Amino acid sequence: MSRRARIGIVGAGYWAAEFYLPFLRDQPDVELVGVVRRGRRELDALRRAFELAVASERVADLLAAGCDGIVVASPNALHREHAEAALRAGAHVLVEKPMTVTLHDARALAAVARDCDRTLTLAHGWNDNPIATWAADVVATGLLGRLASVDLFMASTLTELFAGRSGYGTVEHGGHRFEADPRTWTDPASGGGYLYGQLSHGLALALSLVRSEPEEVFARMVRLPNGADLDVSLSVRFADGVVGSFAGHGRLPWGRRKAMEVRLAGEHGALTIDFERERADVAVAPDRVAVVPGAGTWLPLALDLRPGAGAYDNVGPTRRLIDLCLGRDVRDRAPAELGVRCVAVMEAAAESARSGAPVTVPAREAAHAG
Structure with missing residues (x-):
């Protein structure tokens, strides 16, 4: 065996x-x-x-x-x-x-x-969904040229959990019912709220396509009475001049499908992936093609997606x-490198939302000094 x-x-x-x-x-x-x-x-x-x-x-x-x-x-x-x-x-x-x-x-x-x-x-x-892996392959071909901007929007059903009023579904094993503990998700200082609890997913997706280091973050948030953030909007400047807009909220009614959409713009065109509406396409000049580096094969400029292709799972x-x-x-x-960049943005966003001012992300060298 x-x-x-x-x-x-x-x-x-x-x-x-x-x-x-x-x-x-x-x-x-x-x-x-x-x-x-x-x-x-x-x-x-x-x-x-x-x-x-x-x-x-x-x-x-x-x-x-x-x-x-x-x-x-x-x-x-x-x-x-x-x-x-x-x-x-x-x-x-x-x-x-x-x-x-x-x-x-x-x-x-x-x-x-x-x-x-x-x-x-x-x-x-x-990030392991075929929609995302296709987008990463397209970006890697250089089809879009130098990237200029990235925009992300997502939405989830999390008001009750982040407000501390209930868990998030239940499952039974061994005669015991398991439910998400609201105490884990309501304290922003411990990683509760929408920024860390959900927008982290969207940031990881978007930052897997934009590989440069975040340099400055400005954030606004709407908070629940307990202090947990539920609506989040970030503006990010990256080291290579790319600008990013990342936003999301937890106010979807129960039973609604999560929204997740990313749009990239470059000097030669624009790419859109939408997991809720199951769309993946890139708009470029007719004479441009996407060729997989090292493989010589063409990538499609749009995916023909079956129903359910954009649903989230953690199998990958x-x-x-x-x-x-x-x-x-x-x-x-x-x-891990992607996780570090995501946390860099989130920590700066949390500080910016508290101070009302843009926050500079510490450089790697400064982080290790002392």
């Missing part, structure tokens, strides 16, 4: 119970080792439901069992602590968004991954972790 990847989960809350645990259990090349979370009753339920060897409140217990890979799905403010422990234990790590809450922690965590020669990858499922990032654990070649669509 071929070797299976030994994978564990730190932070086995609602999303782990809804997606990660059932998905990993059903993969023939995975051995699901165990979980870490608070609550003996919840741990016992997960142990029964998924026949886990480890179900503990201590991260050290899971790491001591020997894991090739760890999913970090704990509260946002704990991502660095938990991912760093897993990396130092020799595991590849998949971190739920956002990578961290602070830029200092993001840069430090990326450095630990390099020092440990382990891969730290991010759970940005949009999770399969990437499995393949990394088994030594397979993988293309990382959401690497």
Whole structure:
């Protein structure tokens, strides 16, 4: 029998119970080792439901069992602590968004991954969607020429969760019902609110297409009575002169499909991807073609998309972790470097919204000084 990847989960809350645990259990090349979370009753339920060897409140217990890979799905403010422990234990790590809450922690965590020669990858499922991978390939061909601007809009159903009034759906395992804990999502200082909790997805998608460093951010936010941001609008200037507009809100009624749209403009044309309306096309002069670098094959200037092609899932990032654990070649669509740039924008945006002024993103050298 071929070797299976030994994978564990730190932070086995609602999303782990809804997606990660059932998905990993059903993969023939995975051995699901165990979980870490608070609550003996919840741990016992997960142990029964998924026949886990480890179900503990201590991260050290899971790491001591020997894991090739760890999913970090704990509260946002704990991502660095938990991912760093897993990396130092020799595991590849998949971190739920956002990578961290602070830029200092993001840069430090990326450095630990390099020092440990382990891969730290991010759970940005949009980036692995064929619509996004086509857009990345188009940009890589140079078809648009020098990029000038990027605009992102997204919308979600999160008012009740961010207001602290309810969770976000429920799922039952082992006789226990799991639900997102509103306390995890209501404190902006700990990575709660729309900026960190949702716009992080959109930023990761847009910044995977615009590769330059963010230099300055100006932000405005509308907050709920508890202080959590629900409407966010950012203006970003990048190092190569590209300007960006990133906006989103959590006010969609329950049952409505998430909105996610990115538009890129360059010196030779414009590209649009829309996951809600399932559109992917590029407008350029008729004599221009997109040729895949090194392959010599043409890329279509528009995708013929089936219904449902734009729906979000987290399969791509999770399969990437499995393949990394088994030594397979993988293309990382959401690497640690991307996570660092996203956190740089979010931290500056949070500061800008508080101060009412533009905020300069610290350069890499300045971040490591001292």
